[in-house]
Amino acid sequence: MDYTYFPGCSVKGLNKSYEISALSASKVLGVNLLELNDWNCCGATAYMSIYELRAHILAARNLALAEKYNRDIATICPACYVVLDKTNRYICENKELRENVNAALGEINLKYYGSLKVRHLLDIIVNDVGEEAVKSKVTAPLKGLKVAPYYGCQTVRPFGAFDDKENPQTMEQLLRWIGAEPVKFPLKAKCCGGMQRVTNEEAALKLIERLLKAASRSGADCIATACPLCQMNLEASQDRVNSIFGTHYSMPTLYFTQLLGLAFGRPIESEVALGQELVAVDKIIEPYKVSVIKRER
Amino acid sequence: MDYTPREIIASLRAEMVDRVLKSNTMWLCTSCYLCTVRCPAGIKITDFMYELKRLAIEYGLGEHQGAAILAKTFVELVNKYGRIPEMKLMATYGMKTSKTKPGKLLSQAMLGLKLFRRGRLPLGVETIKGVEDLHKIDRWLVSKKMEPNLVERSKGGEK
Known part of the structure; x- marks a missing residue:
C-alpha cells in the first residue's frame, strides 16, 4: 500500500520519535510511506491567523506537488492533517478560492485539480490495513497495559472523516488489537491547549491538568497520543502542573505508533524511538521489553 | 477571556x-x-x-497579544525557510516578548535545556528548495493586490 507521506515540521524537529516509530510500524504493516519531495510547512494554526489566501496557497503547494503521484496523502501530525484536508475541501467547494489559489500556483507552474484525499496514519492503519493484518504482526502483546487513548482535537475535528467528532473509537480498537487495554477516558478528544502553552500558559495548564487528572483517575499506566503538540504539552508540562497545582503526576505519554512498535517487537531505541522521554517509561515497558529480547534469541 | x-x-x-x-x-x-x-x-x-x-x-489592534506575536513570528519564519524551525520560533518569540513577560524566556530556556539533555533538540535550520517559489507567489499576490503584506508592513511601523 503506497501513500505520499507528508511529515510536517514538528516530527522533523522536537518530535522525531513520532516519525521514527511511525515509519517503523508502517513498514511492518506493509504501509509504504513515500515522503513528498521538498514539501513546505502546512501553515498550522498560525499562518491562517494572519493571512487567509496565502495560508491556502501554502497548503495547496503541497497538494499540487503530491497530485502527480495519485496516491492518498498520509500525515501523522493532526495539525498538518487538518490544514491540508481543510484546504483540500475548501478548494473543491469554493470556485473563487480554487481559481485564486491556482492563479497563484500558476506563477510557479503548478496546478491543483483537487483529486487527492488527505488521511491520518491512524485511519490508514485501522481502516486500510485492518484487524487481521495488525494482529498477525503482534509478537509481544501489551497484555495488562492500561492506556488512556488521547486523540486531541484535530485528529477528528472538524470533519470527522474516519471517526466520531467527539467520541472517537479508532485508537481503542487498535490498542485492543495489540493486546493493550484502553481505559475509559472521556476527555479523549478535548483540547490540550495547543500553542497556548507558549502564549497563555495559565489557560493551557488548566486544560493539561484536567487531562492528566482524568488519565490518572482512569487507572491508566500511560497516555497514547496521535499528535506531537499534545505529546509535548502533556509530557513537558507535568513539572509545571505539579508545582502550580500541588499535584504529583508522573504520567508517561507515548505516541500510539510507539506502542505499536513495542507490540511488534521492534528494537526499542532505533525503531520504537524510546529513550528521549521527559517522564520515564521504563516501568511500563519493562514486561514487554523482556519478551522482545526473548524473541530475538 | x-x-x-x-x-x-x-x-x-x-x-x-x-x-x-x-x-x-x-x-x-x-x-x-x-x-x-x-x-x-x-x-x-x-x-x-x-x-x-x-x-x-x-487594523493594528492585536499587536500586544501573545498569540498574535507568535503567529507573526511563525509567518516570518515560514516565509524565510519554507518550514518551521521550532527552536528558532520559540527563541524569537521569547526575545520579542521578553520585556512584557520576562519569566517566559527563562521558563522556555529551562524546557529547552531539559529537551537538550534528552537529546531532543534539533540542530540546524533546513531551507526548502522551493522557498524562492514561495517568494515569487508572495510578490505576485502583492502586485495583484490580492492580499496585503501585513507582516512586512507591521515591521516597517506603518501603523
Missing part, C-alpha cells in the same frame, strides 16, 4: 467592532473546532475566529 463568543457576536451586531478587535477572545482560540462541530446552525465559528484575528492584525 475578555468576552465569551456569544458576547463577541452580540457586540458585532451592535456594531462595537473596536471592542471586539481589541479583545483577547479570538487569540485564545486554539482551533479545537469543538464549537464548529457543535453549532446547531452550522456556523464555522473557528473560521470566524480566524477572520477576527486577521482583522485585528489588519
